[in-house]
Amino acid sequence: MNIIKYTLVILSLFALASCKKDTKTVEPTPEPAPTTGNLKINFANKVGTANLSYNTTYTIQSGDSISITKFKYYISNIVLTKSDNSTYTVPNSYDIIDPAVKTAINLTNVPIANYKSVQFIIGVDSARNKSGAQDGDLAPNKDMFWSWNTGYIFLKLEGTSPQSSASNKSVIYHIGGFSGLNKGIRTVTINFGSSTANVNSSGTPAINLNTDVLEIFKNPSPISISSLNFQMSVNASSKMIADNYADMITFGSITN
Amino acid sequence: MVRCKVDPKINPILPSDDLKEIIPPNWPQPKYTFSTNTITEDKFILGRALFYDPILSKDNTISCGSCHQQFVAFANADHALSHGINDLLGKRNAPGLFNLVWHSSFMHDGGINHIENQPIAPITNTVEMGDDINPILEKLNASSKYKNLFNKAFGSEVADTKKLQLAMVQFMGLMYSYNSKYDRFKRQENNTSFNDSETRGYSLFLQKCAVCHTEPLMSSFEFRNNGLPVDPFLKDKGRGELNTAEPGDDYLFKIPSLRNVALTGPYMHDGRFTTLEQCINHYTAAFTNTINLAPELPRQGMTLSAQDKADLVSFLNTLTDYRFISDKRFADPNFK
Numbered sequence: 001m002n003i004i005k006y007t008l009v010i011l012s013l014f015a016l017a018s019c020k021k022d023t024k025t026v027e028p029t030p031e032p033a034p035t036t037g038n039l040k041i042n043f044a045n046k047v048g049t050a051n052l053s054y055n056t057t058y059t060i061q062s063g064d065s066i067s068i069t070k071f072k073y074y075i076s077n078i079v080l081t082k083s084d085n086s087t088y089t090v091p092n093s094y095d096i097i098d099p100a101v102k103t104a105i106n107l108t109n110v111p112i113a114n115y116k117s118v119q120f121i122i123g124v125d126s127a128r129n130k131s132g133a134q135d136g137d138l139a140p141n142k143d144m145f146w147s148w149n150t151g152y153i154f155l156k157l158e159g160t161s162p163q164s165s166a167s168n169k170s171v172i173y174h175i176g177g178f179s180g181l182n183k184g185i186r187t188v189t190i191n192f193g194s195s196t197a198n199v200n201s202s203g204t205p206a207i208n209l210n211t212d213v214l215e216i217f218k219n220p221s222p223i224s225i226s227s228l229n230f231q232m233s234v235n236a237s238s239k240m241i242a243d244n245y246a247d248m249i250t251f252g253s254i255t256n
Numbered sequence: 257m258v259r260c261k262v263d264p265k266i267n268p269i270l271p272s273d274d275l276k277e278i279i280p281p282n283w284p285q286p287k288y289t290f291s292t293n294t295i296t297e298d299k300f301i302l303g304r305a306l307f308y309d310p311i312l313s314k315d316n317t318i319s320c321g322s323c324h325q326q327f328v329a330f331a332n333a334d335h336a337l338s339h340g341i342n343d344l345l346g347k348r349n350a351p352g353l354f355n356l357v358w359h360s361s362f363m364h365d366g367g368i369n370h371i372e373n374q375p376i377a378p379i380t381n382t383v384e385m386g387d388d389i390n391p392i393l394e395k396l397n398a399s400s401k402y403k404n405l406f407n408k409a410f411g412s413e414v415a416d417t418k419k420l421q422l423a424m425v426q427f428m429g430l431m432y433s434y435n436s437k438y439d440r441f442k443r444q445e446n447n448t449s450f451n452d453s454e455t456r457g458y459s460l461f462l463q464k465c466a467v468c469h470t471e472p473l474m475s476s477f478e479f480r481n482n483g484l485p486v487d488p489f490l491k492d493k494g495r496g497e498l499n500t501a502e503p504g505d506d507y508l509f510k511i512p513s514l515r516n517v518a519l520t521g522p523y524m525h526d527g528r529f530t531t532l533e534q535c536i537n538h539y540t541a542a543f544t545n546t547i548n549l550a551p552e553l554p555r556q557g558m559t560l561s562a563q564d565k566a567d568l569v570s571f572l573n574t575l576t577d578y579r580f581i582s583d584k585r586f587a588d589p590n591f592k
Contacts, residue, residue, distance in 0.1 A: 132292075132372030133421035140376050141389045141417050147377040149367040149499045180500060233499035 034201040037112050041078070041105045041207045043097045044252060045071060048214050052099055060217040062224035066171055070158040071213060072098035073245075074137070074144065075105065076128075078120045082113040083196055094124060096137045096144060097211070106204075114196035118207060122245060123154035123185035129178040151176050151234075154184045155245060157216060164229035171225055173216070175241050177234030184238060186246035195254040208252035215248035216241060275300050275426075275585075280434040281443065283472050286357040288371050288429060293422045295430070298408040301589075303427030305405055306420065308588045311395050312379055314388065320378065320424075323350045326586055329433065329516035329577070330354065336527030347490045349527035351512060352520040354433035354580060358473050364509050364525040365495045366479060375424040376417065389417060396420075433515055433580040441574070442472070450574065457571025460564055464539070467552045468511045474575065479508040480550035483543030490526055507548055518576045532569050536560065 045052040047068075057067050075097055078090040088111050095105045128138060129151050144153045157173040164171050177183040190209065197205045217223045221240040231237050275295050279286065293299075306312060308321040324330040330353035337347060348364055362368040368377060380388050396402045396415035403413035410419050438458075440448040450458060461469075470476040479495055486492075486507070496506035509525050523529040529538070541557045543549055560568070580586075 130369055132370040133418045133425075135416065135418045139417045140373070141393065145376075146499065147368075147373065147380045148363070149365075150369040150373050151499075177500060182500075233501075 035112055036109045037199040037201050038204040039080075039107045039110045039115075039197060039199050039207070040204050041075075041107070041118065041209065042252075043075075043103050043105075043209050043211050043249070045097075045099045045103065045211045046213065048212065052213060054100075058214070060214055060225070061222055062217065062226075064161055064163040064225040066159050066161045066225060068157065068159040068213065070100075070156055072096055072101075072144065073122055073155040073211075074124050074152060076121050076124050078105070078107070078118060080110070080115045080197075081117045081119070083116050084113075088113070088115075092136075093120070094128070094136060094138050096142055104206075110199045112199050112201065114198045115192070116196050117189060117191040119187065119189045121185050121187050122242075122249070123176075124152040124178065125185065126178040126183075128152075146176060151178055154242075155216075157213065161225045161229065163224065163226040165226065166229055171229050172232065173230075173241060174232045175238050175245070177238060177242075180234070182234050182236060182239040184234065184242040186242055188246065188249050190249070190251050192251060192254050197254050198256050203256070206255040208255065209249050210252045211249050213248070216245050218244060219247065220244070275430055278432050278434070280432075280439070280472070283434070284358070287360050288357040288425075290426070290429065293372075293425060293429075295426060296409065298405075299410075299423045299426040300430065300585075302402075302405040302409040303423035303425070304586070304589055305402075306375075306424055307427050308590060311399070311402075312392055314391070320375075321588055324353050326588075327581055328352070328519040329581055330431065330586075331516075331520035334522070336522045347492055348525055349522060352516050353428060354431045354515065354577075355473055355513065356431065357429050358477070360477050361510070365498055366510050367498050371429060372421045372425050374428070375421055393417070393420075427586075431580070431586055433577040435579040436515065436577040437574040438571075439472075439577070451570070453567045453570040454574055456564075457567035457569070458574075460560070460568055461571050464558055464560070465514075465568075468550070469514045474514040474517075475511045477511060477513075479505075479510055480552070481507040481509070481545065481548045482511075482539075483545055483549050483553055484524060484528070484538065485544045487526055487528070492526060494525065504548060507545060514572060515575050516577055516580070518573050519581070532572055533565065536565050536568055540565075 047058045050058075052068065052071065054069055055067055057065050059065050073096070074094065076094045078093040080088045080090070082088070090107055090110075095102070097103060124138065128134060134140070138152070140147060144156065145151075146153060153174045153176045155173070155175045157171070159171045160169045161171050162169060175184045178185060192207070197207050199205060220243055223240065223244065228237060231241060275297060277290055277295065308319050310316045310319045310322070312319060323332045323335070325333055327333070332350035336349060351364070356362075356371055359371070360366075362371065362374045363377075368374050376389065379392060393415050396406070402415060406415050406419060407413040409423055437448060440446065441450055468476060468478070468480060468482075481494075493501070493506045495501060495508040498505065517532065521530055521532075523532075523535050529535050539553070539558045540560050543553060543555055543557065546555060549555065
């Protein structure tokens with residue numbers, strides 16, 4: 001045993017020595033230039049123009065008021081478009097945005113380029129709803145999973161409202177549905193206008209987006225809390241809410 | 257004392273029964289293969305420990321094994337409706353557990369679309385997965401027994417949902433039942449033969465029942481309304497209860513496998529029948545709940561003589577797999 005060890009040590013000494021000799025005249029090879037960098041996507045959760053804060057009374061379009069206690073949603077399948085129109089698909093991209101926990105998605109290993117737009121879905125694609133055990137933000141203990149009727153909840157909005165017909169005045173919207181006519185998955189594309197997010201080897205540029213809770217009650221189908229205070233299944237009403245939240249996320253700014 | 261707690265390792269996997277995927281001759285390909293959940297003895301042992309441990313319930317009173325008992329092919333003996341950790345379970349009868357990797361969905365309404373998601377539902381208290389699983393993970397993470405078992409199975413002692421799901425599927429998924437008299441007869445093993453009544457029963461079964469209770473699994477695992485009158489208190493609409501339900505889904509229930517059926521009573525989704533005779537009599541009376549009634553069933557009921565019925569029961573009795581219910585690998589490791 002020991003003999004083998006020593007022989008190895010001696011052999012490697014030889015190897016080192018011979019290396020030195022060979023490289024003497026050669027330029028030291030430069031570190032390969034990095035080809036990827038970081039990028040951050042920030043979600044500022046708002047009610048109209050105000051920053052969302054829990055347990056504060058806001059007025060929705062119908063005139064009903066709501067005080068929010070929970071608001072969270074899945075952002076998945078991020079695809080970034082470069083200024084030359086080629087795209088980069090972020091692998092394994094599933095994040096829960098929750099003002100109480102996480103409002104930024106930090107991307108690493110993004111190819112260095114100038115990006116002019118981003119696309120993602122609100123929700124979780126149907127494949128991941130059907131593939132069994134998941135981890136990360138898709139783990140079933142994140143309060144966003146229907147365990148008795150498999151499927152992710154794509155968006156949760158909870159709170160209270162004097163206009164709610166529930167005896168405890170609650171408002172509960174849990175929206176999901178990964179297939180069928182009433183599915184809740186919505187694709188969002190956001191162009192950065194004249195700016196680009198310039199991913200480079202050193203800094204972390206940021207795409208700053210705004211999510212407006214009021215949109216959930218607005219277009220294309222105005223919803224009042226007096227008419228809908230509870231939604232926990234996949235049907236025409238949940239589709240209506242999903243159609244409304246399809247445009248709740250809008251462009252804010254780019255910080256390079 | 258009869259009961260004695262032992263380390264799960266004291267009841268090791270029998271060396272003769274190594275753990276592996278099985279597709280019995282002439283069976284279809286399973287829906288679930290263990291391709292992303294490589295079978296190991298350590299994962300199986302962890303899954304088995306979890307299955308039999310009340311640590312998975314909030315108040316530490318009830319385990320999967322309380323409602324799914326091996327001596328009745330993992331159904332719940334003498335319980336029409338299961339009570340326990342979950343109110344939801346309260347309106348349904350616990351089915352037997354075997355050959356699960358051939359099921360395309362789980363529960364009487366098929367609400368769960370993947371075997372790996374199955375273990376999550378009984379642990380959670382509401383229709384929805386709330387935070388209720390996190391206190392259970394905390395209990396597991398605080399237990400030196402489970403730190404050890406998780407470490408052996410997954411190379412990390414931290415318990416999380418995915419490891420729990422994968423380990424439990426190793427245990428449940430490997431519960432193969434394919435050694436009944438019927439199987440030995442079909443395989444022509446040891447000159448196994450059917451007596452006259454069993455032979456007549458088998459041929460009636462093929463004519464009247466096998467469209468739905470399809471061989472060799474004894475179910476197509478599709479959904480049908482087999483015409484049971486609606487229970488006025490439970491008002492269970494089966495697939496009509498799912499959050500994606502459409503009117504055509506009302507009263508559709510998963511066709512159960514009839515393997516081990518002599519053991520798995522009480523019968524039907526709500527355990528309304530206690531004997532096989534009652535089940536068969538249901539099919540011979542005119543069907544009263546005709547909303548979405550299965551097209552395979554004649555509305556006025558099937559015609560079966562008393563002898564036919566007795567023969568069908570004889571045949572159904574050949575579907576019991578005694579080897580399965582006494583297989584030590586699936587037994588509670590806490591009992592010697």
